[in-house]
Amino acid sequence: MISTKTLIMVSLLGVMVASGCAVSQSYKEEELGLRKVDLYSEKTVVAEPTSYSTVAAGESKVIQRSFENAPPMIPHDVEGMLDMTKENNACTGCHLPEVAEAVKATPIPKSHFFDMRTQKVLTEMSQARYNCSACHAPQSANEPLVKNEFQPEYRKQNGAQRSNLLDTLNEGVK
């Protein structure tokens, strides 16, 4: 059994250590946020301008996939293409498998010709994939404010350049 006296001594010691060790460090307002300006004023806040690719489709360099089977991001200019309507989808005009090879575009993969609900292969592209830019987006060339330490691991040698989701879809699911 620990005596009451010892207990009091130990806790007193604890309090002394805790208060003695507390480092009194303070930060200026300008150091707190990621934007490094006074947090109480918007006056000097200027967001970095977005700068999307202006390189025409066919002349851009594809961007490495973020991780295995991540949707690829759009490396080329999309000026005039994103007012996508029921009647007009510029993306399919170049990316449907039957035309992709001729224009050297990556063909729309098998997974987009598959109905995820009924698990059936479709003869036409799934309507759920019609709005390409819901998943594939143009990228703005800005430096991230916080460095991303994520390291992707691709199981296939070309995993950073191509996808194979439909072949691996239910992997590990019984």
Ligand code: HEC
């Ligand atoms: C005029 C033909 C054309 C049109 C229209 C077009 N693309 Fe492309 N796209 C290409 C080509 C060609 C590439 C390969 C890179 C290059 O050569 O610029 C490409 C690359 C891509 C990539 C990267 C593929 C990869 O393997 O990393 C994505 C994603 C993409 N396009 C999506 C779209 C979307 C979404 C639209 C509609 C908003 C669209 N594209 C419209 C021709 C086109």
Ligand code: HEC
């Ligand atoms: C619901 C999200 C979603 C939509 C909508 C979608 N995609 Fe994808 N796309 C993906 C994902 C995720 C991948 C990577 C995994 C895979 O193969 O399915 C992909 C892969 C691709 C690839 C790369 C194929 C390869 O062999 O590496 C192309 C090209 C592509 N999509 C084009 C399109 C185009 C064009 C549209 C519109 C007509 C579209 N996608 C609509 C999610 C989407």
